[in-house]
Amino acid sequence: MSTAEEILKTLEKMYPDAAPALKFRTPYELLVAVILSAQCTDERVNKVTGVLFERYNTPESMLTLSQEELEKCIYSCGFYHNKAQHILSASRDILEKFGGEVPSTLEELRTLAGVGRKTANVVYAVAFHGDAIAVDTHVFRVANRLGLAKGNTPEKVEEGLCAVIPKELWSRAHHWLIFHGRRVCHSRRPDCEHCPLAPLCEYYVGNTRDE
Ligand code: SF4
Known part of the structure; x- marks a missing residue:
């Protein structure tokens, strides 16, 4: 299994009910x-x-x-x-x-x-249940840290995510990454100690390699 596949599998297990929190009817x-x-x-x-x-x-x-x-x-x-x-x-x-x-x-x-x-x-x-990945601040940060998709603009990260995530998972993966950014991979202090993705994460592995 590729690292991207392992990351997605882990995220799916962590956030099975990830869904938009905004309320709307239309x-x-x-x-x-x-x-x-x-x-x-x-x-x-x-x-x-x-x-x-x-x-x-x-x-x-x-x-x-x-x-x-x-x-x-x-x-x-x-x-x-x-x-x-x-x-x-x-x-x-x-x-x-x-x-x-x-x-x-x-x-x-x-x-x-x-x-x-x-x-x-x-x-x-x-x-409209279409296939798309919206890159907000959480998705941008988490994708870059994990190494799932690297880029210095939301467009580049979107392109990278679309390349490594199967199309049918795009909209769910978007919610998984948002949940992970809000709950664990915070912008200032990511909680790497308690993150199940740590062994797969470029940021974590890079920062602990020489310890
Ligand atoms: S190991 Fe740390 S940096 Fe990597 S995804 Fe988890 S919380 Fe974020």
Whole structure:
């Protein structure tokens, strides 16, 4: 078995129930939640969207809000000015170019104003069960440390992960890596002592080789 296969097998055992923590009922709600989740916890986003989506959970209803009004609703998620702008531009695009429905292909999702590659990948994988790996800060860090996919940009890491992970595992592997980054492989102090992946991890093996 290759190292990548062993890593994936171990991650699957560690996080059998890994799933998105963002709450949503429709692809549009997921899109808005993912935009809000940049640099913010999923718990905070769920609190904000719990209230926001009671009245504004379609592109039409969202566009009845002004930029300032939306900023007030999402203030506590941080970066509220940019996030409000992105939500409104994406909503306008969905309404004008896609008849009010969030498009279901990766190519179309990536054309939406205010929607970055990571957001498009998450919506495609989670809402439409498509095969995609979204590289967020956790995936980027954990993939590099493990040596599963090395790169200095999210695009390079995404490319590397897609090359070593079988396509049918892409969206689940994305969640495994996020869970591992949140629970064990923390950005400042990875808990290598208690990490079952340590013998397979480039970072760990490299740092303990001369001890
Ligand atoms: S051994 Fe340490 S650096 Fe490697 S994946 Fe585990 S926690 Fe992260």
